[in-house]
Amino acid sequence: MAPQSKLFCPFKAVGLVVAGKPFFLRYLNEQRHYILKVPVGNAFHIYNTSKLQLLSVSELHLSAISCMVKGSPHDFTATKDGTIYCWSAYYNLVKKLEAHKHEVQFMAVIGRNLVSVDVENNLKVWDVVEGSVYLEMDFNSNAFDITAMVHPPTYLNKVLIGSRQGSLRLINLKSSKVIYEFDGWNSAVTVIQPSHAIDVVAIGLDDGRIIIHNLKFDKTIMTLKQDWGKVTALNFRSDNNAILLSGSAVGHIGLWDLEEKCLKSTIEKAHDGPIVSLICAEGEPLAYTSSSDNVIKTWIFDMPDGGGRLHNHRDGHSEPPLRVRFHGSQGDVMISGGEDSQLRSSVVSTSRTRSLGLACYNRAMVKKSGLKASKKMPPIINFTSELTREEGWDSIAAIHLNSSTVSTWSYKKSRMNEQYLSHKRFKDSILKNGMATCIDISACGNFVFIGYNTGHIDKFNLQSQTHRLTYGEEVSHYTAVRGLVSDSLNHWLVSGSQMGILQWWTMRKGEKDKSLKLEAGVCSMTLHRESGLFAVSLDDWSLIVADIDTKSVVRELYGHHNQITDMAFSADSKWLISSSMDCTIRTWDLPTGSCIDNFVVPSPATSISLSPVDDYLVSTHVNELGIFVWVNRSFLSYVSLQPLKEDYCPPTLALPSSAPDTAPQEDSDSGDSDGEEDDENVEEYKSPSQLSEDFITVDNMPTSRWLTLNKIDQIRKRNKAVQALKVPKSAPFFLESIGGIEGKRNDAEKAEGDEPKSRISTRRDFVLETLSLFGILLKKRQHDAALEMLLKMGPSNIDLEIRNLDPDLGGSREAMLQFLNMLKDLLKNHLHFEVAQGYLSLFMKRHPDFLHTPDNEVEQVCKELADMHHKSWHVFRQDVNLSLSLLSYFKNSAVINYS
Known part of the structure; x- marks a missing residue:
């Protein structure tokens, strides 16, 4: 265990989206949609292509995934410990292939065979069905250090491999011989991508050149050169456009027109790192890219000049986060900030994150001319938030590495304020190296307190961004301030210093109160x-x-x-x-x-x-x-x-x-449909109506259905119209009158009312009616059916049914007795506790004379009901008081001074 x-x-x-390893696109035949399989650490993620939603996550590998490749019908992942995993088209593990002793860096699928190369230039050819190696070749890294490998389409049992030395070799795996060697172009081969034309491949070089080469005739068709350095990824569009996409080490994407042999368009700073994966969708003007910046982006090429724009993306922190805090009282939203100078909001339930913005100087200029390194603020090392004034102004304040400037943020607007909190003293050459070290926001949400390594403590107003107070005469502490906390009543501010001094300050006036000397310097405070x-x-x-x-x-x-x-x-x-x-x-x-x-x-x-x-x-x-x-x-x-x-x-x-963001889907391509049938036959679990007879069970219906029963008369009086409805004037003799209190009467109603009826029979108040269905159920002692009928009614109908139990209104004495017996059973069994209280209150209000009737049977039922009511309420009150007492004890026990 x-x-x-x-x-x-x-x-x-x-927040984990993608690692710095290539991914691939796969089409699921049964579901008829594409998915992305993306390596992330020790597992791979499966995203849909429409919204980049995380559908499922594979089993954990024993070490990090180093590369992965798509096959038919299986896909393969390789890890840094040399193990190769064989997977179904979705995420079910089929088998493991273990023979490599070092990290596998390249793989290629040829029919039922798999070719793998590790970092020591050891090439193995696997029979996937048998799970065994039937060919092995070693290459001298000094003469031919493998840097790329691909299986050219239609080249049976052959792979093309490129080297750091610049040459390429075409190897026949069946005879284990090098059948041809290409001299190269005096630069290391970084990527090889087959084109849609037979015998033609694109070769990316370390010096930025892209070679379109015919393998059959060993002839270069064209040479392209990108000015952004090393080529890291290549792919051809397949939507009837002769366009080649290239990725660079600085994050740019180039679109090359192969007919004109020139650069058609550029997407600058598509990523904040080298492009490691670039996949074009089949027959669509879409491309998927990733880098080491933890972002997957979808690009659509629908611009007038043929260029691309960002269509969708899923991202997380590009650098490790340094601080995380829950935000709000629900316990599901988190805010994090870190080395990438970003604040991000995450939700536990969905695994999605959104950016609140990138901390930068002069946001207006950045929006206009783009982000430059000089405009980006240092990493966020700490922040604090307060919800009290979140609707009015900024609710988050963050401090940055080696900086005296504090940035403020609005969670509601998801942006950083253009103004900063910075004291003018740090413009002095003596204090120019001052930096903020700790921060806190008051409970009222109006003020932010900032401590510095110079020993100063400042108080700023969050709404106006103005300085309000400096604590202490010259400095608050003689050494760096390491921690700040403020109480819930805005009375005390406590600071801790590097010398181990805890100092209490009056928050409003900044006066010293008490100080404590600790045995060591303060590091942080919470x-x-x-x-x-x-x-x-x-x-x-x-x-x-x-x-x-x-x-x-x-x-x-x-x-x-x-x-x-x-x-x-x-x-x-x-x-x-x-x-x-x-x-x-x-x-x-x-x-x-x-x-x-x-x-x-x-x-x-x-x-x-x-x-x-x-x-x-x-x-x-x-x-x-x-x-x-x-x-x-x-x-x-x-x-x-x-x-x-x-x-x-x-x-x-x-x-x-x-x-996953949602429940994982079934692996339809695996041919195993038993799981779906089993799921259909499994009955959905239903909670019992009562967990235990000792528990009081409430109905959880809206309070308007039972709490207002005792005040139904006041509600009717309140809702009564102030002025009676006026009868409209009679219409001309040639028009039929359709207005009035009676409303419109159509021909169908006239047809149904051909037979004459007594005018008295239309007034319910003057007709002695028999028992309603509710009364009949009570008289037959079918309490469950009668209760179910009441639970579906509104307050007015419930009041009418309880009124009509009176014998003078068509009810009966037996029905009234059974109503009381029904309530007695509910209280006895601790069922529908709050509803029973409402019904009993309304019955006592409508039928007080019946309860005082000198009848032995009525008196006995009322006595039993009173006893049941007292016992059930006593149990409920005792349990609630016990729970409140225990909660109060445990909540306040830690406040006691045990010293």
């Missing part, structure tokens, strides 16, 4: 506003927990063996979770001051955050582009938590992998 954490288990990774507790990580790798109101330290925690990177409180402030550069994530129980959970991750966590409802823990890690989500086991079931022993050996957990 795999090692597990007591509290957290891996759930999913968010606040739980509801309880007033804040955690402080120190330079000696320890943690302390202090109370912002009592101004005292309540807990000291030891256990980490390296620098602490981040901390997070649970919603009730009972737990403190901390991450460290020692690759551990620890959970501390604050009431007991002990560590109750500890696990190790492969890469140190740079940031962690616990959702407002404690169901998810999210983390970011060193050199990882994704945001990793962990499920809190205690949120789903009971978990026994005991303090860990000193010799406890924490388990090592793998980081979570990606999960």
